[in-house]
Amino acid sequence: MEHKVIDVTIRDGGLVNDFDFSVEMVRSIYDGLNQAGIDYMEIGYKNSPKLLKGESSGPWRFLDDRFLRQVIEAKGATKLSCLVDIGRVDESDILPREESLLDLVRVACYIKDVPKAIELVNKFHQLGYETSINIMALSNVRDYELKEGLQLINESPVDLVYVVDSFGNLLNRDIEYYVEFFQKYVPQKTIGIHTHNNLQLAFSNTLVAMHKGTTFLDSSLFGMGRAAGNCPTELLFRVLNDAKYDLRPILKLLQEWMIPLREKVEWGYTVPYALTGMLNEHPRTAMALRNSEEKDEYLSYYDRLTSVETYNK
Amino acid sequence: MEHKVIDVTIRDGGLVNDFDFSVEMVRSIYDGLNQAGIDYMEIGYKNSPKLLKGESSGPWRFLDDRFLRQVIEAKGATKLSCLVDIGRVDESDILPREESLLDLVRVACYIKDVPKAIELVNKFHQLGYETSINIMALSNVRDYELKEGLQLINESPVDLVYVVDSFGNLLNRDIEYYVEFFQKYVPQKTIGIHTHNNLQLAFSNTLVAMHKGTTFLDSSLFGMGRAAGNCPTELLFRVLNDAKYDLRPILKLLQEWMIPLREKVEWGYTVPYALTGMLNEHPRTAMALRNSEEKDEYLSYYDRLTSVETYNK
Numbered sequence: 343m344e345h346k347v348i349d350v351t352i353r354d355g356g357l358v359n360d361f362d363f364s365v366e367m368v369r370s371i372y373d374g375l376n377q378a379g380i381d382y383m384e385i386g387y388k389n390s391p392k393l394l395k396g397e398s399s400g401p402w403r404f405l406d407d408r409f410l411r412q413v414i415e416a417k418g419a420t421k422l423s424c425l426v427d428i429g430r431v432d433e434s435d436i437l438p439r440e441e442s443l444l445d446l447v448r449v450a451c452y453i454k455d456v457p458k459a460i461e462l463v464n465k466f467h468q469l470g471y472e473t474s475i476n477i478m479a480l481s482n483v484r485d486y487e488l489k490e491g492l493q494l495i496n497e498s499p500v501d502l503v504y505v506v507d508s509f510g511n512l513l514n515r516d517i518e519y520y521v522e523f524f525q526k527y528v529p530q531k532t533i534g535i536h537t538h539n540n541l542q543l544a545f546s547n548t549l550v551a552m553h554k555g556t557t558f559l560d561s562s563l564f565g566m567g568r569a570a571g572n573c574p575t576e577l578l579f580r581v582l583n584d585a586k587y588d589l590r591p592i593l594k595l596l597q598e599w600m601i602p603l604r605e606k607v608e609w610g611y612t613v614p615y616a617l618t619g620m621l622n623e624h625p626r627t628a629m630a631l632r633n634s635e636e637k638d639e640y641l642s643y644y645d646r647l648t649s650v651e652t653y654n655k
Numbered sequence: 656m657e658h659k660v661i662d663v664t665i666r667d668g669g670l671v672n673d674f675d676f677s678v679e680m681v682r683s684i685y686d687g688l689n690q691a692g693i694d695y696m697e698i699g700y701k702n703s704p705k706l707l708k709g710e711s712s713g714p715w716r717f718l719d720d721r722f723l724r725q726v727i728e729a730k731g732a733t734k735l736s737c738l739v740d741i742g743r744v745d746e747s748d749i750l751p752r753e754e755s756l757l758d759l760v761r762v763a764c765y766i767k768d769v770p771k772a773i774e775l776v777n778k779f780h781q782l783g784y785e786t787s788i789n790i791m792a793l794s795n796v797r798d799y800e801l802k803e804g805l806q807l808i809n810e811s812p813v814d815l816v817y818v819v820d821s822f823g824n825l826l827n828r829d830i831e832y833y834v835e836f837f838q839k840y841v842p843q844k845t846i847g848i849h850t851h852n853n854l855q856l857a858f859s860n861t862l863v864a865m866h867k868g869t870t871f872l873d874s875s876l877f878g879m880g881r882a883a884g885n886c887p888t889e890l891l892f893r894v895l896n897d898a899k900y901d902l903r904p905i906l907k908l909l910q911e912w913m914i915p916l917r918e919k920v921e922w923g924y925t926v927p928y929a930l931t932g933m934l935n936e937h938p939r940t941a942m943a944l945r946n947s948e949e950k951d952e953y954l955s956y957y958d959r960l961t962s963v964e965t966y967n968k
Contacts, residue, residue, distance in 0.1 A: 539855070546859030547859075579933065590954060593953040613909055616889060638914045640910045641903060644906055
């Protein structure tokens with residue numbers, strides 16, 4: 343079975359370093375991913391700065407087509423994707439696909455916003471883009487809601503639907519369960535998987551999804567991504583057996599860019615992220631802890647997370 | 656189904672820091688594991704200094720019963736285990752179990768040494784100990800050899816037989832395969848699992864083994880163990896549901912001992928360990944690389960690992 347890998351280093355990794363990537367780095371990553379045979383590179387968000395007041399996170403958060411042409415001087419086989427959030431994208435910013443370097447627009451949404459996501463997808467689809475809906479925080483969605491959302495999605499023109507383990511809470515068995523659930527309720531669509539590494543299960547959960555028939559696999563270099571990070575792109579080479587894939591360019595990117603960056607900013611497995619993963623929570627309190635003087639005070643942090651008083655506040 | 660956890664921090668972790676653990680630390684870890692409900696603590700090797708010439712790695716490598724009584728002042732519900740290597744143990748060192756604090760003796764061996772392992776097991780069994788045979792480097796063993804070895808083991812008095820992924824090469828499916836294989840050929844024995852984290856699959860492979868019916872689970876605090884390390888003890892609390900297990904004492908051990916230690920010595924996921932895992936090799940070349948100036952020169956390392964010239968040397 344053929345798989346497609348989307349490397350999300352710049353997009354999900356940007357949440358770690360406030361999108362502080364040089365043009366040189368992003369260009370070099372594109373070239374390396376292209377040489378490695380990676381199918382897509384998610385090069386940022388295409389939210390609108392007008393709709394994100396008070397946030398100023400550079401060009402990778404607000405991808406502009408003219409700017410993108412300066413970055414990607416020679417487009418190869420690796421396609422480009424971007425992510426948009428519900429309510430943060432200005433549709434008048436979006437060029438038709440033939441005038442853009444972008445190929446795939448992915449819409450991230452919570453289950454309650456599926457109708458809004460479909461509305462966006464309809465517009466992007468009309469403009470010629472490949473489209474995806476990524477349902478976040480799946481581990482907090484009840485099955486009947488998920489079923490209803492997926493049935494709507496199945497009627498829409500969207501190409502891809504993603505299983506997203508936002509909190510890094512899901513075990514292998516849960517991934518099997520959700521992939522089967524999606525296969526049942528969006529039988530017309532191609533399925534993707536996006537994992538987080540809170541419980542060191544990001545790669546494993548991606549493998550489980552692959553074996554269950556998931557086509558699109560999200561990963562990032564050295565697992566760079568918010569909090570505990572993602573499935574590491576380099577590990578996928580343990581199982582990608584198409585002749586086009588080559589690990590060497592990935593190793594070059596890791597040593598040239600990712601390891602020096604990792605020495606400056608933190609992502610990946612730490613105990614506080616494991617705790618939010620176990621408790622099925624957003625990692626924001628753990629991220630705050632890791633940015634504080636108490637970053638390794640696990641016991642008091644755990645007591646706060648699990649105390650009744652905290653819940654009542 | 657009931658599970659038993661063996662925390663191997665001191666034994667496998669000792670391979671990282673040359674067994675440089677203070678008595679205070681080991682005592683504190685014993686007390687913490689005991690409070691946490693962990694079933695066994697593997698407190699070191701019981702090899703003989705006489706048979707390991709030129710190696711001087713302190714008391715945890717050459718466990719002595721008199722010394723052990725000074726360390727463990729009050730034994731709780733947590734049992735104690737030790738590992739012995741074929742050809743490195745002097746049987747005349749071993750007291751009868753009722754005179755020792757040790758409960759379980761585990762014999763590590765390669766498949767070709769199964770008869771020698773059984774000989775040792777016979778002696779330990781007669782002395783009253785629980786016993787285990789841990790077949791190392793399973794990913795390099797042919798099925799017919801494994802079958803023959805397991806059939807011998809099944810006739811022996813040994814209590815436990817371990818699936819050991821020494822090189823961190825095995826995928827979830829491989830673990831399923833081996834657990835089923837063991838269940839077929841050692842139906843009389845209890846099965847255990849010992850994983851390594853080269854591909855970030857240590858926890859996941861442990862879960863797979865659990866779901867397939869494996870009883871004994873090896874883990875270590877913050878995954879401390881040779882090279883990429885082991886399944887982290889703290890993560891097992893995601894799935895251990897017996898009321899006796901308590902995560903808090905583990906978090907205390909992590910913040911008091913393991914994080915300060917991790918700042919001094921390295922273990923856990925790095926790219927070179929991922930490469931030896933993918934290539935199904937012992938991590939020794941990667942360990943040497945990580946101790947050199949070129950520790951992040953992945954590309955040249957990979958080229959050496961995969962070149963014909965290297966093989967011919």
